[in-house]
Amino acid sequence: MMDAIVESRELHLRLDRLRSRMDECGLEGFLVAGERNVQYLTGKSTGRALILADDAVLWVRDLYAKVYSSTYSQKKYPFTVREMEKDAVKKFINRRRIRHLGVENVGVLDFQELKKSLKPTLCPCDLLGDLRATKSEYELKMLRASAEIAKRGMKKAFSLIEEGSEEVDVVAEVEAAIRKLGSETPPFDDGMLLASGESSADIHARARKKKIAAGSLVVVDLGARYCGYYSDMTRTMPVGKVGRKEKSLLEFVDNLREETIDWLAVGMKAADVHARVEKRIEREGYRFYHSTGHGVGLNIHEKPSLSSMSTDVLAENMVFTIEPGIYVPHGYGIRFEDTIILGKKKKENITRMKG
Amino acid sequence: MMDAIVESRELHLRLDRLRSRMDECGLEGFLVAGERNVQYLTGKSTGRALILADDAVLWVRDLYAKVYSSTYSQKKYPFTVREMEKDAVKKFINRRRIRHLGVENVGVLDFQELKKSLKPTLCPCDLLGDLRATKSEYELKMLRASAEIAKRGMKKAFSLIEEGSEEVDVVAEVEAAIRKLGSETPPFDDGMLLASGESSADIHARARKKKIAAGSLVVVDLGARYCGYYSDMTRTMPVGKVGRKEKSLLEFVDNLREETIDWLAVGMKAADVHARVEKRIEREGYRFYHSTGHGVGLNIHEKPSLSSMSTDVLAENMVFTIEPGIYVPHGYGIRFEDTIILGKKKKENITRMKG
Numbered sequence: 001m002m003d004a005i006v007e008s009r010e011l012h013l014r015l016d017r018l019r020s021r022m023d024e025c026g027l028e029g030f031l032v033a034g035e036r037n038v039q040y041l042t043g044k045s046t047g048r049a050l051i052l053a054d055d056a057v058l059w060v061r062d063l064y065a066k067v068y069s070s071t072y073s074q075k076k077y078p079f080t081v082r083e084m085e086k087d088a089v090k091k092f093i094n095r096r097r098i099r100h101l102g103v104e105n106v107g108v109l110d111f112q113e114l115k116k117s118l119k120p121t122l123c124p125c126d127l128l129g130d131l132r133a134t135k136s137e138y139e140l141k142m143l144r145a146s147a148e149i150a151k152r153g154m155k156k157a158f159s160l161i162e163e164g165s166e167e168v169d170v171v172a173e174v175e176a177a178i179r180k181l182g183s184e185t186p187p188f189d190d191g192m193l194l195a196s197g198e199s200s201a202d203i204h205a206r207a208r209k210k211k212i213a214a215g216s217l218v219v220v221d222l223g224a225r226y227c228g229y230y231s232d233m234t235r236t237m238p239v240g241k242v243g244r245k246e247k248s249l250l251e252f253v254d255n256l257r258e259e260t261i262d263w264l265a266v267g268m269k270a271a272d273v274h275a276r277v278e279k280r281i282e283r284e285g286y287r288f289y290h291s292t293g294h295g296v297g298l299n300i301h302e303k304p305s306l307s308s309m310s311t312d313v314l315a316e317n318m319v320f321t322i323e324p325g326i327y328v329p330h331g332y333g334i335r336f337e338d339t340i341i342l343g344k345k346k347k348e349n350i351t352r353m354k355g
Numbered sequence: 356m357m358d359a360i361v362e363s364r365e366l367h368l369r370l371d372r373l374r375s376r377m378d379e380c381g382l383e384g385f386l387v388a389g390e391r392n393v394q395y396l397t398g399k400s401t402g403r404a405l406i407l408a409d410d411a412v413l414w415v416r417d418l419y420a421k422v423y424s425s426t427y428s429q430k431k432y433p434f435t436v437r438e439m440e441k442d443a444v445k446k447f448i449n450r451r452r453i454r455h456l457g458v459e460n461v462g463v464l465d466f467q468e469l470k471k472s473l474k475p476t477l478c479p480c481d482l483l484g485d486l487r488a489t490k491s492e493y494e495l496k497m498l499r500a501s502a503e504i505a506k507r508g509m510k511k512a513f514s515l516i517e518e519g520s521e522e523v524d525v526v527a528e529v530e531a532a533i534r535k536l537g538s539e540t541p542p543f544d545d546g547m548l549l550a551s552g553e554s555s556a557d558i559h560a561r562a563r564k565k566k567i568a569a570g571s572l573v574v575v576d577l578g579a580r581y582c583g584y585y586s587d588m589t590r591t592m593p594v595g596k597v598g599r600k601e602k603s604l605l606e607f608v609d610n611l612r613e614e615t616i617d618w619l620a621v622g623m624k625a626a627d628v629h630a631r632v633e634k635r636i637e638r639e640g641y642r643f644y645h646s647t648g649h650g651v652g653l654n655i656h657e658k659p660s661l662s663s664m665s666t667d668v669l670a671e672n673m674v675f676t677i678e679p680g681i682y683v684p685h686g687y688g689i690r691f692e693d694t695i696i697l698g699k700k701k702k703e704n705i706t707r708m709k710g
Contacts (some may be wrong), residue, residue: 105463108466124463177527179526241381289417
């Protein structure tokens with residue numbers, strides 16, 4: 001359980017930001033159902049939250065209503081906690097004078113249901129996704145702590161990867177180490193990625209019962225979760241003596257990551273950053289098969305998206321990855337990934353490893 | 356990589372089922388975008404698939420187009436694999452004579468985008484969720500294999516849980532064991548659950564850096580993933596001498612699970628099964644804080660849902676959990692969970708442990 005006092009102050013700040021965005025959008029209310037969005041606003045990852053200009057309610061199952069009341073000082077906690085009885089949220093909304101109610105990007109079938117049962121005009125939008133893209137000081141602290149665990153996990157991986165070690169064994173040991181170092185979950189949703197030799201050319205390859213061969217490249221993509229906040233980093237390790245081409249590409253991708261981070265600045269279009277990285281890779285004679293990066297926070301993938309279709313603009317205190325990669329089908333893959341805190345004047349690479 | 360020949364035959368069966376459902380619903384086409392639904396139909400977890408009465412197309416990124424063509428015999432594989440170029444899917448759909456196009460329960464914002472760019476009338480529905488609820492022989496085999504790994508993981512947990520062992524250490528060791536036993540991922544999305552003492556009363560409690568005390572109950576909820584298929588099981592272990600009340604409740608919940616499994620039959624309403632379990636728990640003087648069970652397959656939670664709001668009816672070859680639980684806030688929690696294959700005449704408990 002986190003410190004409730006720090007959290008309450010933090011939660012009030014988040015609510016204030018949401019309310020001023022609601023005001024700009026002409027919304028009298030906002031209904032929050034997505035697990036991570038509920039967690040962002042309420043500090044708890046279960047229930048439904050409704051935010052009005054002068055009120056904020058969190059509906060939870062009876063079990064949690066009891067537990068929450070005792071962990072939060074009722075005075076400081078910005079939400080009234082209510083029990084989630086049948087139709088409780090619906091009835092509450094329909095009794096209030098709300099003309100325009102913001103809702104999240106819920107499934108279209110769920111949206112149609114909501115539309116039938118609620119009086120206000122529903123306005124689907126991603127206000128919270130936008131707000132969550134720029135982090136508070138508190139969040140930056142958690143993200144740094146999460147990155148520290150990831151870096152120590154990566155060191156562990158380096159120490160285990162050698163000719164003859166089995167992919168799956170390395171993954172099992174590293175994931176266990178990351179847990180013991182303080183991560184709340186294994187890396188990401190499906191565990192860390194480790195792919196050696198030919199399978200490193202597959203972006204989503206999973207570790208197999210396969211020995212790592214001398215002369216191969218090993219892509220290691222991992223992270224942690226600390227107080228709800230993810231971290232994400234990738235390194236590509238040569239095992240034994242690798243070919244001259246592989247060696248020069250390793251250097252190229254590693255440098256491209258570094259250059260891109262140096263070059264980045266507040267105010268740039270995320271799509272432009274991606275276009276630049278893509279151009280550099282294509283000039284080398286390869287195609288760039290994925291996006292340049294993604295925001296990291298309470299989700300492992302969130303805004304901003306650094307991809308060709310993105311409309312995001314890079315802003316102060318955004319936290320995102322930079323991950324150029326080159327993949328040669330049936331050959332090998334190379335990816336380097338760091339997570340960056342974008343400052344007004346400087347960039348902080350929170351997954352940089354010394355030495 | 357799975358056996359491509361078995362897979363192609365299996366994929367043809369799945370496509371046939373979808374096509375006859377499409378026919379019943381008056382749909383000339385169905386657009387598939389959800390990762391697990393794409394995986395179910397195509398055997399690959401990336402891309403977009405379009406199913407027509409006489410055609411099936413899978414669009415993937417160029418990298419995969421190359422890899423897939425070489426792993427599947429083009430003759431047997433039911434999909435034409437195309438490269439996902441900009442607007443490729445949209446253009447293809449708009450050139451065909453499709454009046455009604457089925458789409459999945461995508462986000463309402465994405466649905467609005469689709470509606471703008473596609474000519475056919477869009478019909479959001481969950482045909483694939485319904486189809487996936489009843490499993491093929493091939494799927495049952497994978498689910499059994501996944502459950503075998505889970506059971507061995509549970510045995511490992513039993514061997515490590517004792518007075519003085521740290522929750523997080525046990526979790527790290529068990530997750531590593533599950534990986535080494537052949538699971539493609541750590542359990543579930545966020546790793547296994549292990550909660551001792553007071554935190555066992557929280558359904559979603561995560562393991563902490565906390566020693567397991569004598570006289571406490573430990574809830575262990577874990578599973579595996581094998582060839583894409585999940586497994587799910589829970590046991591509650593008393594450590595040392597526990598109170599008489601806890602002891603009798605342990606027996607009660609364990610028996611309730613057993614009885615419910617015995618009592619289940621094809622044709623029952625899922626909501627009725629839940630109501631029966633809830634009634635038994637309430638008669639004991641407690642509230643039942645979660646649903647009785649959920650389908651297990653390519654997702655850890657899928658149809659059917661055994662809960663009060665469910666409209667699902669239990670059918671042959673559905674695979675789902677039965678997981679009664681009692682939680683005493685600030686006290687302790689007890690849950691027993693098994694995964695069942697529902698047969699016409701008998702039920703197979705694939706997570707039953709001997710002894």
